[in-house]
Amino acid sequence: MSRSNLGRTKYFLLLLPILALILIVPTQSQEKSALAPYLDPSLPFEQRVNDLVSRMTLEEKVSQMVNDAPAIERLGIPQYNWWSECLHGVARAGIATVFPQAIGLAATWDTDLQFQVATITSDEARAKHHEAVRQHNYGQNYGLTFWSPNINIFRDPRWGRGQETYGEDPYLTARIGVAFVKGLQGDDPKYLKVVATPKHYAVHSGPESERHQFDARVDERDLRETYLPAFEACVREGKAFSVMGAYNRTNGEACCAHHKLLQQILRGEWGFGGYVVSDCGAIGDIFKGHHLVGSLEEASSLAVKRGCDLDCLDEYKSLVKAVHDGLIQESEIDVAVKRLFEARFRLGMFDPPERVAYARIPYSVNDSSRHRELALKTARESMVLLKNEKNLLPLKKDLKTLAVIGPNSDVVSVLLGNYNGTPSKAVTPLEGIRSRVGAHTQVLYARGCDWAQPAAGTQDLDEAVNAAKSADAVVMFLGLSPELEGEEMEVKVEGFKGGDRLTLDLPKVQGKLLQAVQATGKPVVLVLLSGSAVAVNWADQHVGAILEAWYPGEEAGTAIADVLFGDYNPAGRLPVTFYKSVDQLPPFEDYAMAGRTYRYFKGEPLYPFGHGLSYTQFKYGKLALKSGRIQPNEEVKVSVEVTNSGGKAGDEVVQLYVSRLNASVPVPIRSLQGFKRIQLAPGETRKVEFTLTPRQFSVIDNNGKRVVEPGNIRVDVGGKQPGFKGTADTSTTQVVSAQYEVVGDATPVE
Numbered sequence: 001m002s003r004s005n006l007g008r009t010k011y012f013l014l015l016l017p018i019l020a021l022i023l024i025v026p027t028q029s030q031e032k033s034a035l036a037p038y039l040d041p042s043l044p045f046e047q048r049v050n051d052l053v054s055r056m057t058l059e060e061k062v063s064q065m066v067n068d069a070p071a072i073e074r075l076g077i078p079q080y081n082w083w084s085e086c087l088h089g090v091a092r093a094g095i096a097t098v099f100p101q102a103i104g105l106a107a108t109w110d111t112d113l114q115f116q117v118a119t120i121t122s123d124e125a126r127a128k129h130h131e132a133v134r135q136h137n138y139g140q141n142y143g144l145t146f147w148s149p150n151i152n153i154f155r156d157p158r159w160g161r162g163q164e165t166y167g168e169d170p171y172l173t174a175r176i177g178v179a180f181v182k183g184l185q186g187d188d189p190k191y192l193k194v195v196a197t198p199k200h201y202a203v204h205s206g207p208e209s210e211r212h213q214f215d216a217r218v219d220e221r222d223l224r225e226t227y228l229p230a231f232e233a234c235v236r237e238g239k240a241f242s243v244m245g246a247y248n249r250t251n252g253e254a255c256c257a258h259h260k261l262l263q264q265i266l267r268g269e270w271g272f273g274g275y276v277v278s279d280c281g282a283i284g285d286i287f288k289g290h291h292l293v294g295s296l297e298e299a300s301s302l303a304v305k306r307g308c309d310l311d312c313l314d315e316y317k318s319l320v321k322a323v324h325d326g327l328i329q330e331s332e333i334d335v336a337v338k339r340l341f342e343a344r345f346r347l348g349m350f351d352p353p354e355r356v357a358y359a360r361i362p363y364s365v366n367d368s369s370r371h372r373e374l375a376l377k378t379a380r381e382s383m384v385l386l387k388n389e390k391n392l393l394p395l396k397k398d399l400k401t402l403a404v405i406g407p408n409s410d411v412v413s414v415l416l417g418n419y420n421g422t423p424s425k426a427v428t429p430l431e432g433i434r435s436r437v438g439a440h441t442q443v444l445y446a447r448g449c450d451w452a453q454p455a456a457g458t459q460d461l462d463e464a465v466n467a468a469k470s471a472d473a474v475v476m477f478l479g480l481s482p483e484l485e486g487e488e489m490e491v492k493v494e495g496f497k498g499g500d501r502l503t504l505d506l507p508k509v510q511g512k513l514l515q516a517v518q519a520t521g522k523p524v525v526l527v528l529l530s531g532s533a534v535a536v537n538w539a540d541q542h543v544g545a546i547l548e549a550w551y552p553g554e555e556a557g558t559a560i561a562d563v564l565f566g567d568y569n570p571a572g573r574l575p576v577t578f579y580k581s582v583d584q585l586p587p588f589e590d591y592a593m594a595g596r597t598y599r600y601f602k603g604e605p606l607y608p609f610g611h612g613l614s615y616t617q618f619k620y621g622k623l624a625l626k627s628g629r630i631q632p633n634e635e636v637k638v639s640v641e642v643t644n645s646g647g648k649a650g651d652e653v654v655q656l657y658v659s660r661l662n663a664s665v666p667v668p669i670r671s672l673q674g675f676k677r678i679q680l681a682p683g684e685t686r687k688v689e690f691t692l693t694p695r696q697f698s699v700i701d702n703n704g705k706r707v708v709e710p711g712n713i714r715v716d717v718g719g720k721q722p723g724f725k726g727t728a729d730t731s732t733t734q735v736v737s738a739q740y741e742v743v744g745d746a747t748p749v750e
Contacts, residue, residue, distance in 0.1 A: 036051065036055075037051040038051040038052035038055075038350070039076075039350065041350075041351045041352070041355055045342055045345045045346060046342070048345055048350070049338050049341045049342050049345060050338065052075065052077075052341055053334055053337050053338050053341060055075060056072070056075065056337070058320060058323060058330055058333065059320055060072050060075075061330075061333050061334065061337045062316060062317065062319045062320050062333065063317075064077075064337055064340060064341070065304075065309065065310055065311055065316040065319065065333075065336060065337065065340065066310070066311050066312075066313065066314045066315075066316050066317065067081060067082040067083045067140075067277075067280075067310065067311070067312045067313065068081050068082075068083075068140070068314075069081070069082065078138065078349075079138040080138060080143060080344065080349075081138060081139055081140045081141075081142070081143050082143060082145045082277065082310060082312075083140045083141065083143070083145075083147065083280075083312060084125070084140070084141050084142065084143045084144070084145060084146045084147065085141065085146060085147055085148060085419050086121050086122075086125060086146045086148045086184070086194075087101075087102055087148045087149065087150065087164055087417075087418075087419040087420075088100060088101055088102055088104075088105060088117075088121075088417065088419070088420065088553065089117075089121050089124070089375075089420070089421045089553075090121060090124045090125050090128060090421050091141070091419050091420055091421045092140075092141040092419075092421070093128050093141040093142055093421065094128070094421075094422060095366065095367050095421070095422055095423070095424045096124055096128070096366065096367060096421030096422065096423070097120065097121075097124060097366075097367055097371040097372060097374075097375055097421070097423070097554065098375065098415075098416055098420055098421045098422070098423045098426070098553045098554040099117050099121075099374075099375050099378050099379075099553045099554075100375075100378055100379050100382045100417075100550055100551065100552045100553040100556075101163050101164070101416075101417030101418075101420075101531055101550055101551035101552075101553070102149065102150060102163065102164050102165060102166060102417075103154075103162065103163045103164070103165060103166070103167065103531055103532070103550055103551075103575060103576070104378075104379070104382035104549075104550035104551065104552055104553070105117065105166065105176065105180075105378065105382065106165070106166035106167045106172060106173070106176050106575035107167075107381075107382045107383075107384055107548075107550060107572040107573060107574065107575050107612075108378065108381040108382050108572060108677070109172070109572070109573050109575075109653045109675055109677050110381055110677045111175050111176060111178075111179040112179070113377070113378060113381060114176050114179040114180055114183070115179040115180070115182060115183040116183070116374060117180070117183065117374065117378055118179065118180045118181075118182070118183025118184045119183040119184075119186075120371050120374055121183070121184065122183060122184045122185075122186065122193045122194045123361055123365050124365060124366045124367075124371070125144065125146065125184075125193075125194050126144070126193060126194065126358045126359070126361045127361050127362065127363045127364075127365050127366050128142060128363075128366060129142055129143060129144050130353075130359055130361070130363075131363045144192075144194045144195060144347045144349075145194070145195040145197065145242065145343065145347075146184065146194055146195060146196060146197060147197045147199060147244055147277070148180075148184075148196065148197065148199075148419075149166070149177055149180045149181070149196070149198060149199075149234075150164040150165050150198075150199055150200070151165065151166060151173050151174075151177045151198045151199070151230040151231060151234060152165050152199070152200055152204050152205050152246075153165070153168060153169075153170060153173065153205060153226055153227060153230070153597075154166075154167050154168045154205065154532075154575075154576055155168060155205050155226070155591070155593065155596050155597060156205060156206065156585060156588055156596065157501070157504055157532045157533040157576065157577075157579065157585075158206065158207075158500050158501045158502070158504070158532075158582065158585075158588050159205045159206035159207075159208070159500055159532070159588075160206070160208055160485040160486045160487065160489075160498075160499035160500045160501065160531075160532075161205075161206070161208065161418075161486065161487050161499070162205070162485075162531065162532045162576070163417055163418065163482075163485065163486070163530075163531025163532060163550075163551065164417075164418065164419060164531075165205075166230075166575060167574075167575025167576045167609075168575065168576045168577060168596075168597040168598070168609065169575065169597070169598070169599070169609065169671075169672050170225070170226055170227075170229040170230055170671075171229070171671065171672045171673055172575055172672055172675070173229075173230040174229055174230040174232075174233035174234070175233075175675075177198060177230050177233065177234045177238065178233050178234055178237050178238040180196070181196040181198065181234050181238035181239070181240045182238055182239075184196040185238075185239065185240070185241065186358065188357060188358065190346075191346060191347065191348045191356050191357070191358060192241060192343075192346045192347050193358045194347070195240075195241045195242050195274075195343055195347065196234075196238070196240045196241065196242065197240065197242040197243060197244050197277065198230070198231055198234040198235070198238075198240050198242075198243055198244070199243070199244035199245075199246070199279070200244055200245065200246035200247070200255070200279055201231055201243050201244060201245050201246060201255060201261060201262075201266070201276075202223075202227050202228055202231055202246065202250065202255065202261055203216040203218055203223065203227045203246070203248070203250040203255070203591060204216065204246035204247070204248055204255070205591075206500055206588065207497075207498065207500050207588055207589065208487060208488045208489075208498045208499040208500050209488070209497060209498035209499075209500070210248075210589075211246075211247040211248050211488065212247055212248075212281075212285045212289035212290075213248075213285070213289040213290055214247075214248045214249065214589070215248065215249040215250070215251070215252060215290075216248050216249065216250050216251075216591045217250075217251055217591060217592075218250065218251065218591050218592065219592070220700065220704035221665070221666065221700040221704070222591070222592060222593045224700045224704065224706065225593075225668070225700055226593050226599075228265070231243070231266075232270055235266070235270045235272050236270050236271070240274065241274035241275070241343055241346070242274050242275055242276070242277060242343070243266065243272065243274070243276050243277075244276070244277050244278070244279055245258070245261075245262070245276060245277070245278050245279060245282060245308055246279060246282070247279050247281075247282045247285055247289075249290055249292075253292075254282070254285065254286045254290050254292055254303075255282075256276075256278040256279070256282045256283060256286065256303050256306075256308045257286055257292075257299070257302045257303040257305075257306040257308060258306060259306055262276060262306050262307035262308065263306060263307050266307070267307060274339065274342075274343065275309040275310055275336070275339040275340050275342075275343055276307055276308045276309050276310070277308070277309070277310040277311075277312060278303065278308050278310065278311050278312050279312060280312035280313050281312070281313050281315075282312070283296075283299055283300055283303050283308070283311050283313070283315035283316065284296065284299065284313070284315045286299035286302065286303065287299040296315055296318045297318045297319075297321055297322040297325060297327055298322075298327060299315065300315055300316050300318045300319050300322055300328075301319070301322045301327040301328040304316075304319065304328060304332060304333065304336050305328060305332060308336075309335075309336035309337075309339045309340055310336070310340060319333060367423075367424050372554070372555065375553050375554050375555045376555035376558055376559055378553070379552040379553050379555050379556055379558075379559035379560075380559045380562055380563065380568045380570075381571065381572060381651070381677075382549075382550055382552060382559075382572050383547060383548070383549055383552075383559065383560070383563045383568075383570045383572045384547070384548040384570065384572035384573060384574055384611070384612045385545075385546075385547055385563070385570040385572075385612060385613040385614065386540075386546040386547065386548055386578075386607055386611065386612075386613070387540060387543070387544075387545055387546040387613070388544075388545045388613050388615075389544045389545065390544065392523055392525060392544035392545040393525060393545045393547075393563075393564060393566070393615070394563075394564060394565050394566025394615065395473060395475075395525070395564050395565055395566075396565075397436070397437055397438060397441070397565050398438065398440065398441070399437070399441050399471075399472045399473055400440070400441065400442065400472055401441070401442045401443075401444060401470055401471045401472050402433065402437065402441055402442070402443050402444070402471055402472065402473055402474075402475065403443075403444045403445075403446070403464075403467040403468050403470070403471035403473070403474040403475070403522075404429070404430050404433055404443060404444070404445045404446075404474075404475050404477070405445070405446050405447075405448045405464045405467060405468065405474060405475070405476045405477070405513070405517060406447070406448055406449075406464075406476045406477035406478045406510070406513070406527075407447055407448065407449055407450055407451050407477070407478070407481075407510070408429070408451075408477035408478060408479055408481070408527075408529040409428065409429050409430045409445060409447065409477040410428045410429070410430040410431070410445065410447075411428065411481075412426045412428060413481070413482060413483065414479075414481045414482065414529050414551065415428065415529075415551060415552060415553060415554065415556040415557075416482070416551060416553065416554075417482055417531060417550075417551035417553075418482045418486045418487060418531075423553075423554035425554065426554045426556070427554065427555055427556060427557035427558050428556065428557045429475075429477050429527065429529075429549075429556060429557045429560050429561075430443075430445055430477075430557065431557045432556070432557025432558045432559070432560055432561035433475065433557070433560075433561050433564070435557075435558070435561065436561040436562075436564075436565055436567075437565075444467040444470060444471055445467070446460070446463040446464040446466075446467040447460055447463075447464070448460055448461060448463070448464035448476075448513045448517075449461065449464075449509045449510060449512070449513045450509060451480070451481045451483070451484060451493075451507060451509075451510070452484060452493045452494065452495065452496070452507035452508075452509060452510075453493060453509065454508070454509050455509070461512070461513060461516060464513060464516070464517060465516050465517060465520060468517045468520040468522050468524075469520050469522070471522060472522070472523075473522060473523045473524075473525070474517055474520075474522050474523065474524045474525070475524075475525045475527060475564065476513075476514060476517060476524060476525070476526050476527065477527050477529060478506060478510045478513070478514060478526060478527075478528060478529075479506070479510075479527075479528040479529040479530040479534060480507075480529070480530040480531060480532070480534065481529075482531070482551065484496050484501075484507075485499060485500070485501060485530075485531055485532060486499045486531075487499055493507075494507075494508070495507060495508075500588070501532070502582075503535075503582055504533060504534060504535035504579060504580075504581060504582055505534070505535050505581075506534055506535075506536060506539075511538065514526070514538070514539060514543070515538065515542075518542055518543060523544055524543050524544060524545075525543070525544065525545045525546075525547065525564065526539050526543045526545070526546045526547070527546075527547045527549055527560060527564075528546065528547070528548045528549060529549050529550065529551060529552070529556075530548070530550065530551075531550065531551055532576070533574075533576050533577065533578040533579065534578070535578065535579060535580055535581055535606060536606070537580055537581075537606060540606060547560070547563060547564070547570070548572070548574070566615065569614060569615045569616060569648055569649065569650035569651070570612070570613070570614065570615070571612065571614055571650055571651035571652065571653060571677070572612050573610050573611065573612040573653045573655070573720075574607060574608070574609055574610060574611045574612060575609070576597075576609060577597060577598050577601060577605045577607075577608060577609045578605055578606040578607035578608075578611075579601075579603075579605055579606060580603075580604070580605065580606045584601070584603045584605075597609070598610070598669075598670075598721060599668035599669060599670065599671055600668060600669065601669075602669070605724075608720070608721045608723075608724045609672075609721055610653075610655050610672070610720050610721040611720055611721070611724075612653065612720075614646075614650050614651075614652070615646075615648050615650060616644055616645075616646030616647065616648040616649070616650045616682070617644075617645045617646040618642055618643065618644055618645060618646075618652045618680070618719055618734070619642070619643045619645045619734060620640055620641070620642055620643075620717065620718055620719075620734045620735070620736045621640060621641030621642070621643070621685075621736070622640075622641070622736065623638065623639075623640050623715065623717055623736040623737065623738045624638070624639045624640070624738075625637070625638055625715065625738050625740050626638075627740065628739075628740050628741065629740065629741050629742075629743050630740060630741070630742055630743070631742070631743065631744055632694060632708035632709075632710070632742055632744050632745070632746070632747035632749075633694055633708070633747060633749075634694070635691055635692060635693055635694070636691070636692040636697075636715075636740065637689070637690075637691055638656065638674070638689065638690040638691070638692060638715060638717065639687055639688065639689045639690070640654070640687070640688055640717045640736060641685055641686070641687050641688075642654060642678065642680065642685065642686055642687075642688055643680070643683070643684070643685040644680035644681060644682055644683060644684050644685075645683075646682060647682050648682060649679070649680065649681045649682060650679070650680065651677055651678065651679050651680075652677070652678055652679075652680060652719055653675060653676070653677045653719065654675060654676045654677075654678060654688045654717060654718070654719065655672060655674075655675050655717065655718060655719065655720065655721065656672070656673055656674030656675065656690050656692075656715065656716070656717045657670040657671065657672055657673065657715070657716045657717075657721060657722055658670065658671050658673045658692065658696060658697055658713060658714070658715055659671075659713065659714040659716070660697065660699065660711060660712075660713055661711065661712040661713065661714055661739075662711045662712055663699050663709065663711060664699075664701075664709060664711075665699050665700065665701055665702060667699055669723075670716070670721070670722065670723070673690075673692060673696045673697075674690040674692070676688055676690075688717075690717075692715075694708045694747075694749045695749050695750065697713050697742070698749045701746070705748060706748065706749050706750075707746045707747060707748050707749060708742060708746065708747050708749050709742070709746040709747075710741075710742050710743055710744060710745070710746065711741070711742055712739055712740075712741050712742075713739065713740055713741070713742065714737060714738070714739045715737065715738055715739070715740070716735050716736070716737045717735065717736055717737075718734050718735030718736060719734065719735075720735065722735045722737065
């Protein structure tokens with residue numbers, strides 16, 4: 001029997017309970033249809049869902065409201081586990097393509113690429129799911145409902161989970177997030193490819209050790225201008241069919257049982273029609289962590305009433321007792337269960353596979369060569385060249401001896417970040433360099449030190465210094481590790497707590513190694529692997545070149561070598577601010593945006609948001625605006641000419657910032673409101689166009705409403721954020737500016 005026929009046979013066997021129902025002939029009325037409405041693919045989803053839920057007992061309904069939902073054999077409902085992850089590739093489900101960690105995806109500033117990454121991820125997700133079903137595997141991580149992307153705002157670099165996000169800016173996060181959601185969910189007019197779940201709704205970014213009892217306090221302006229925009233975009237524009245609530249409270253209410261966030265805003269203002277899932281154990285936190293109610297039954301009832309439909313873990317099993325105790329009505333349970341089954345119907349789980357195109361994606365796509373090629377392209381695009389003094393980079397390929405030093409040089413785990421899959425093959429930086437240089441180049445390797453723990457002796461340090469002394473040039477791989485920063489974990493290392501960081505500096509032992517190697521007098525290139533900003537102040541003053549590589553995925557070493565030796569011209573841009581010290585930041589627990597991120601920070605950063613150098617140069621022509629005076633409801637057309645004035649082809653990230661110069665209320669210093677990554681050959685010029693909508697130059701007034709008010713607005717366009725000096729070497733430092741005036745009365749805007 002062929003593989004395809006065998007697959008059909010197994011699928012047929014799985015459908016036997018449903019087919020048995022279809023073939024039942026009612027004994028009391030021969031005029032009744034033999035086909036239960038919920039089994040009829042020709043009927044609308046809503047009708048099918050209503051019919052199915054009407055046939056379920058209370059106990060059966062409640063059983064479906066936890067992530068590991070059991071089968072209901074009498075109705076032909078198979079077992080299903082709602083919990084799957086795909087932050088940067090399908091995670092925890094065997095071999096899969098592993099792309100750069102989310103913060104690296106954001107550093108590409110490339111929404112088209114992000115869409116491709118998500119499309120390939122969902123291809124692999126579908127292939128894995130159907131293969132698992134054929135193997136009767138209904139376990140966690142093999143479903144079609146994915147708890148990604150993480151679109152929380154990386155407001156503070158100390159947060160260990162910031163690596164999972166798209167950075168500190170609401171606009172960049174929204175654009176990358178929407179592309180990811182669309183790539184995951186597909187474009188079929190009837191069926192969802194998979195379900196995307198933006199998380200953690202809505203005001204959530206540490207501290208990790210306090211997330212189960214913490215109350216994030218924010219005013220309406222910060223809520224609307226910083227914490228909500230990416231969620232709104234992913235729901236309204238991306239059509240995300242699921243949203244995950246956060247562990248913490250926001251302004252006193254638990255996020256997974258929050259009237260304003262879930263009912264008033266998510267379902268009311270934004271028209272969200274999908275389902276809401278809790279973070280894992282967050283329902284229990286309402287009772288045990290936040291102490292908002294007196295029992296688990298009350299916590300579960302409150303969450304369902306407020307709009308949280310699915311419980312990650314099993315706290316919702318208490319709902320049966322809650323109904324009997326009068327804490328919640330069965331009709332309120334029905335609302336949640338119907339939302340959950342609508343998702344399963346939209347995924348095609350109750351329809352023959354020949355009706356669902358996504359069900360026919362072959363398992364062979366998983367970990368294919370084409371997918372690995374995209375992982376390499378993405379890793380290349382994510383690289384951010386922070387410094388390149390006297391054109392130290394690119395390195396020459398004919399060096400006689402090259403030293404590769406540092407704890408991140410040859411470790412696979414540091415390439416993968418967290419919430420990662422398992423690559424069939426991963427290329428470490430050391431392997432990438434060895435593959436790139438010719439046979440005539442000797443590559444010396446020394447680990448030098450651990451990530452953060454001081455060694456008992458000096459053997460590793462001495463070995464590194466000796467390697468550097470013997471080399472023509474040195475590449476050092478330092479930074480952080482997913483074993484130091486991440487989600488709520490025990491880390492007994494100086495400078496780290498619970499997955500978060502207490503300092504922005506390199507771990508002391510790495511700083512000592514860097515200084516010792518630099519003291520040899522050999523040219524040093526520093527490559528940082530990290531999920532967050534590292535305050536490499538000493539390196540910025542003493543090291544010739546610095547490259548930020550993030551956690552770059554399975555093709556890390558190849559991509560890094562491509563950049564180091566000039567086979568790829570770097571063009572990544574920082575999605576976060578690199579501060580000089582935690583002393584420049586407000587307290588970690590303070591969720592007010594004042595003094596945070598490039599939008600409100602008034603100090604001097606080490607490297608600003610949007611920064612990134614190139615091996616070529618770009619020039620900007622005159623900035624053209626549609627009109628100098630506009631009405632509050634009028635769009636603004638912006639165009640600029642960009643020329644590659646250097647001698648090497650390369651990408652440029654054109655960034656547009658808006659500043660409201662005389663607003664009547666507090667506003668950001670400037671806000672990113674447009675970007676495009678373009679590729680230019682030497683001497684090539686391209687006209688880049690943007691359209692600013694009224695919402696993009698609106699403000700939140702003192703009543704919490706979004707309005708466009710009269711006043712002057714400045715637009716800055718260039719290869720970096722305005723207001724900062726560029727380095728003296730090859731850099732995209734030019735910014736062109738223009739102003740326009742909004743006239744008329746303050747006008748409400750959507």
